[in-house]
């Protein structure tokens with residue numbers, strides 16, 4: 001996902017076709033907060049699990065993993081806290097250029113899915129895109145006039161975008177690995193097998209989170225904003 005956005009950045013700056021530059025710029029603008037926040041959140045969760053795996057020994061300085069936990073924790077804070085990245089996505093990126101960034105994104109994702117015909121997990125990626133479209137329409141109807149709704153939706157929306165993008169990429173990765181191992185394998189069989197297993201794990205473990213985030217957003221702000229100060 002990060003490499004793909006890097007490629008879009010190159011296209012947005014160097015492609016001779018101004019239309020392609022413009023569309024790539026849409027994707028860079030939309031995806032920058034998503035790449036920053038989602039990957040640093042997940043990176044932190046991964047290293048935290050690494051520490052947990054080592055139990056109390058992981059918590060001590062002796063093994064060095066607590067240093068990695070502290071070092072990765074800052075990545076969620078500096079270069080724009082991940083909360084602010086989410087607000088940038090929900091409060092600014094959805095609205096700029098007349099609100100066309102999500103449309104450019106959905107078109108790019110659908111084109112990527114359509115590149116190689118049918119593929120394993122393609123229905124799940126289509127389902128993710130449909131869910132995201134539904135959520136964007138809910139936000140359009142409920143959140144754009146209400147900053148509190150937009151704010152409560154921001155973080156799950158960023159995760160929803162990231163997981164939808166990763167769904168499309170895992171379809172592609174699985175498909176490319178299948179084609180390569182069938183037609184012109186350059187690596188060992190276990191290399192390709194690992195790609196298929198990672199794709200399967202993504203769709204079993206991460207993909208269901210899409211629905212959770214969609215429901216979270218559409219539950220609205222009530223349970224967060226209904227508290228009176230005396231109730232704390």
Ligand SMILES: Cc1cc2nc3c(=O)[nH]c(=O)nc-3n(C[C@H](O)[C@H](O)[C@H](O)COP(=O)(O)OP(=O)(O)OC[C@H]3O[C@@H](n4cnc5c(N)ncnc54)[C@H](O)[C@@H]3O)c2cc1C
Nearest residue numbers: 073074075076077078079080081082083084085086087151
């Ligand atoms: C080790 C380290 C190195 C750094 N290096 C640099 C550097 O080289 N250059 C540089 O310029 N800066 C640097 N920083 C600063 C860093 O970019 C800021 O710490 C970061 O942007 C967060 O700002 P803040 O600490 O003022 O937190 P705050 O802005 O006070 O944020 C506190 C919390 O409130 C949330 N929040 C803030 N505003 C809102 C809002 N409007 N709505 C909802 N939630 C909100 C944030 O998401 C965060 O969770 C560094 C910081 C650290 C700790």
